[in-house]
Amino acid sequence: MMNPEPGTQAQFAAALREADLPMPQGLCAWNGPDPARRFEVYRNNVRQGLLGALSSRFPAVERIVGRDFFTLMASEFISVNPPRSPVLLAYGEAFADFVAHFEAARSLVWLADVARLEWARGQAYHAADAEPLAATAFAALAPEALGDAVLTPHPSLSLLSSPFPVATLWAMNADEMPLAPIADWSGEDALIVRPHGLVRVYRLPPGAHAFFSALSGGESLGESAETALAAMPDFDLTAALALLIEAEAFIALHVRETSDAR
Amino acid sequence: MKPSHLPPRAGVGFKPEHFSEIDAARQPVGFFEVHAENYMGAGGPPHTRLARLREDYALSIHGVGLSIGSMQPLDRDHLARLKVLCERYQPESFSEHLAWSSHDTVFLNDLLPLPYTQDTLSRVVEHVDQVQEALGRQMLLENPATYLLFAESTLEETAFLAEVSRRTGCGLLLDVNNVFVAATNHHLDPYDYLARFPLDQVREIHLSGHSEATDDHSAPLLIDSHDTPVKDPVWALYAHVLERTGPVASLIEWDNDVPAWPVLKAEAEAANTLLAKARQRSAA
Amino acid sequence: MNKSLTALALAGSLASALAAVSVPSAAAAADKEKCYGVAMKGQNDCAAGAGTTCAGTSKVDYQANAWKYVPAGTCETMMTPKGGHGSLKQGPAPM
Structure with a gap:
């Protein structure tokens, strides 16, 4: 210089x-x-x-x-x-x-992923506000339309995939869980979202990361379920859908006209 | 150009941890002030709280990052963000500092001093003009707490501020603690500084605490730390200012080691007592 | 994949999911209530920060001293990876 x-x-x-x-x-x-x-x-x-x-x-x-x-x-x-x-x-x-x-x-080696989770929380805290979809929006869908439903992610939504127990590591150091040795040292995926005033961190079940990534990327519910199944054969669709509703991670839903629709 | 028009009462620098208590009952506070940059996210709780406060109180938006004292051009993106914020909340006042905080593309996150010369004066005037034009409102410029001086300075700070105000029509934010801190640090009489200050342009006053250190020669060096109650000599200076200006919107600033709300409220009430006396004098 | 099967599977899963998630509104209400109180500290400030005072803040060459620094804090408590990749209890982390 x-x-x-x-x-x-x-x-x-x-x-x-x-x-x-x-x-x-x-x-x-x-x-x-x-x-x-x-x-x-x-x-x-x-x-x-x-x-x-x-x-x-x-x-x-x-x-x-x-x-x-x-x-x-x-x-x-x-x-x-x-x-x-x-x-x-x-x-x-x-x-x-x-x-x-x-x-x-x-x-x-896992410290950077804790930092990634904290960064995601900060981003979620300051992200734009939007009213999340209510459970009734899903209940109201016709069963045959479900597979073609496309969801809009909440502006605060982000996903994190880690080969380390990142959600547990974070939770233990954020007074969300008691500090203790982590016996099951397995990778964890996390979903971070702020549907209302609080930033929430969810630890994801197997395959759910692929499912939510696909959904956020604009794939339909049916396509996302297939993507998740392909990525993780023991993907539990019911658990993922329950989390989708509980986390209030999406703000809009529309049913895509399929090319083979008559 | 919309003039700055805060109510002539005591205000408090808003801290999110006090929100619940503030929101629970009407507070003896004429206005709240926030740092602009902390509300430049897209959404979330900061905006929820500020919008709620705004329903009940007058608002002052106080920028800490525009770098008006920079010799390089103003950051247009940042100016645009300020415009969005002012349009969203329609504050009674917008203020910034006679200081710089960015160089090249790096933000230095401090209110840095500048020499007072004809050169720097024209640059600051140009920047204040730009801000007022962009925001469509009068801004207030605050006197800084400084720790050192520049050999090249040819103007006194008071003359510099008076000239900026005269050329741009901006109002002044008189930080009485900064006056005391800077006067002590530069071995000047703060009352003498105030005698030279263009008090008729003051639209807001800041009050805060400072801490004490020493310089290279063991002389006292005061630090603008905003971490204690307002100190007695600063209250005395404030009373002296009010005798000359009449009642002016007066802010309690407490940014580090932030106390419980009742402590801040008591500081605001102390300022309100002095403001009431000033009102009686003006009425008499 | 057979589209109608997927639709059926989806509908079934959704019905179970909706039944399982009976109280999303309770979490939402708690969120709204707590939202005002929970604050991430504002990042920009105009005061001189703690440690600004020159007394006691000598220049420290952190680079040269780096060898001295080892992570302390809580990491030792947690760095006990054992049991390999056993099954991790799933579910939302408490928040």
């Missing part, structure tokens, strides 16, 4: 972000030049403010690794991936990928 011109905001900004750089030129205080400690207030404020934003976005990750380690990891993230927008509620999307490649956290 070229050295920024002395006395400019470019130089001030660079020195704020890089603790190794000297203080910018042209600064002073009433009692002398080179007010290093005064400049340090700004430097610390930038750092602490962004650390605070990440720590409130990824509280379970912080609880898992402890405050010191989180501070180290988040500081590294901030230096390579500073916010590009003043809207900090959208800051941290790249954090999970960063965690996945963070050398010192390599022993926690």
Whole structure:
């Protein structure tokens, strides 16, 4: 990088972000030049403010690794991936990928997926509002139309598939479940949605991830059921439909005209 | 251009954790203020709460990320987001800071100081004009809490603010705590600063707590930490300001170590007591 | 796949599902009630944050000290993968 011109905001900004750089030129205080400690207030404020934003976005990750380690990891993230927008509620999307490649956290191979789940929760919290479909909308469908029903996902809906017990790991570190050793260390899929005021996290039964992915992608109920069965032979359609209704994860339904309709 | 028109009463910076208590009964609060950037999501509980508050109270939207003091052009996307927010909630007031917070494409998340020169003055005037034109309303510009000075400065902060206001028609947000913090940090008399401040342009006042540190030479250095009650010398300065301005909308800001609602309410009531005295004086 | 069979299977599953999910509205009501109270902290602020005070916040070279840092927190409690890929109890995680 070229050295920024002395006395400019470019130089001030660079020195704020890089603790190794000297203080910018042209600064002073009433009692002398080179007010290093005064400049340090700004430097610390930038750092602490962004650390605070990440720590409130990824509280379970912080609880898992402890405050010191989180501070180290988040500081590294901030230096390579500073916010590009003043809207900090959208800051941290790249954090999970960063965690996945963070050398010192390599022993926690599952940590990045916990970060992905927390990011999804934050996105769901701020997503657009929409009234979810009531159970009666499904009950009212003619049985023969069911297979061609196409659903519109709630704007807050997201799905996560993990080779680790991500939902349990998250729940235990978000005071949703008591903290305990996880005996059954199997992969978990999660559905994250905020149909009303609260963000909900559902642990999905086998095949349901494929089912909900297909539905969100615009496949009909019939096609999605087939997709899920193909992906997971012991896919339980009843359980998936029950979850679909309970999670209130979809907002609209229409029956597609099939090409062979007479 | 729609003028800023908050009621001349005490207001409180809104924190979501206080919502239930606030919503349970009418509060002795003239308005609430929120940070614009925290309401730039598409939906969700932040908007649900704000819309509910808006039904009962006047609203001030206070930006913390527009970077008006940047030497680079304003972020048009961000300005567009502010416009959407102001159109949605029709706040009585929109305010921002005499500071910068972005450079290139990086958001630095702090209210950073700028030198006061003819150059920076024209840039700030240009930006304030742009904001007011985009939003179709008068904005308020806030005096910053600063920790250091620039050798190249040729204008006093008070003269700088007066000139921005004169050229753009913007109102001023006088942060009395910032006056006390900056005056202490720069070894100035805060009353002298206020004597030079264009008080006739003040449309809102901010009150908050600060913390104490020391600088490179062990001189006192106050930090604008918003984590304590308003301190006595700041209350005294505030009373002094009200004697000159008459009643002005006055906000209690408490952003770190946020206390229980009754504590904030008591701070607002203390401000209301001083505002009532100012009203009596104006009536007399 | 036989389309009519799928339709039948779907209709049957939906009937069972609707019977199983008798109280979605209760969850919805609780959500609505709690919505106001539950807050993710706002991210943008205009105050100097905790730790901003220069006293006691010396420059720390985290990179150089990285070797010292090992994850602490709750991870040790949970890092006990055993029992292989046994059956995991399914169902919605409590929220």
